[in-house]
Amino acid sequence: MTAMAFAALRSRLISLASKRNPRSLSSNATSTPPPPPPPPVSDPSSASPSRWNFLKYAVVASLTGATAFTGYASYAYSLEEIEDKTKSLRESAKYTADDGATALDKFQGLLYSTAMTVPAKTVELYLDARRLIEEQIRSYTEPYTDKLLPDLLPQEQHVFTLVLDLNETLIHYIWTRDTGWQTFKRPGVDAFLEHLAQFYEIVVYTDEQNMFVDPVIDRLDTKHCIRYRLSRPATKYQDGKHFRDLSKLNRDPKKVLYISGHALESCLQPENCVPIKAWQQTDKDDTALLDFIPFLEFVARSCPADIRPVLASYQGCDIPAEFIRRSKEHQRRMQEQKQRGRLWR
Numbered sequence: 001m002t003a004m005a006f007a008a009l010r011s012r013l014i015s016l017a018s019k020r021n022p023r024s025l026s027s028n029a030t031s032t033p034p035p036p037p038p039p040p041v042s043d044p045s046s047a048s049p050s051r052w053n054f055l056k057y058a059v060v061a062s063l064t065g066a067t068a069f070t071g072y073a074s075y076a077y078s079l080e081e082i083e084d085k086t087k088s089l090r091e092s093a094k095y096t097a098d099d100g101a102t103a104l105d106k107f108q109g110l111l112y113s114t115a116m117t118v119p120a121k122t123v124e125l126y127l128d129a130r131r132l133i134e135e136q137i138r139s140y141t142e143p144y145t146d147k148l149l150p151d152l153l154p155q156e157q158h159v160f161t162l163v164l165d166l167n168e169t170l171i172h173y174i175w176t177r178d179t180g181w182q183t184f185k186r187p188g189v190d191a192f193l194e195h196l197a198q199f200y201e202i203v204v205y206t207d208e209q210n211m212f213v214d215p216v217i218d219r220l221d222t223k224h225c226i227r228y229r230l231s232r233p234a235t236k237y238q239d240g241k242h243f244r245d246l247s248k249l250n251r252d253p254k255k256v257l258y259i260s261g262h263a264l265e266s267c268l269q270p271e272n273c274v275p276i277k278a279w280q281q282t283d284k285d286d287t288a289l290l291d292f293i294p295f296l297e298f299v300a301r302s303c304p305a306d307i308r309p310v311l312a313s314y315q316g317c318d319i320p321a322e323f324i325r326r327s328k329e330h331q332r333r334m335q336e337q338k339q340r341g342r343l344w345r
Helices: 002-020 022-030 049-076 079-085 087-092 103-141 189-196 210-220 288-302 307-313 319-344
Strands: 160-164 171-176 180-185 200-205 228-230 236-238 241-243 256-260 273-275
Touching: 103 236, 160 288, 171 210, 180 210, 189 200, 189 288, 210 228, 256 288, 256 307, 288 319
Parallel strands: 160 200, 160 256, 200 228, 256 273
Antiparallel strands: 171 180, 236 241
């Protein structure tokens, strides 16, 4: 009876408790407290953003400094100067131990050589890149070879070279909407070329392209008085213009004359220039080429040791007119000397 009474008492107490708080048991029985949130996982890339920013800025600063230094070196020094100044740096990466060096000296030398390998290789890469770039630039700005003309034959060493410009010197070309391109031949050009080919090696040196020069000269020079043709690839590009560089002709500069309507503006050797009036197709009574024949024939026959002082004596003058005046003056003096000689006899 005692056990039954105790069980009845226990059930009575539970029923009383459930009546007082009906949701406490069901709540405790059906729900559990939520687990605590897991600790945040640390992201290495975002753990210290300031460290990554510093690395990024350091790399940008290094590249900027290297670029600025490379640009300054390229502007301030030539390739040969940089090669000379960095020779010791590049050789420092090539370490060879002496026979009597101690183990410590060998270790220090090897360590220094290893440390200098990256700077030395960087300098070598820069030198190779700059050499390649300069070669490419030189192919556009310099004549394609240092000897534009072949060697003279031994029996022609005394012959003078007459270099002629093309446009506004021997011809003039224009373009119109109705007719397109038209090329006009200067008056007297046929007689000029045919006569002077007996005395000179005639070369046409122009800044026009080959595709224009060849067909024009083929029609202009039917008797093949012009020995060589030099076009734009043979010129020197400088300050936005194409210049004739007579030093690349493989000819003695003492025996070279350059005739052009723009001689002083288009040639790098003004001492060899012979200015002539620039010609256009509207001037049909032009005689400038024919007027130059007496002077040029006299030069070829007299063979001065150096043509440059002769041309300097005509500076600022109309050469054909001045030559005629000097010739008449010379003839007058010779006539006076003859008369004096007859009087003394």
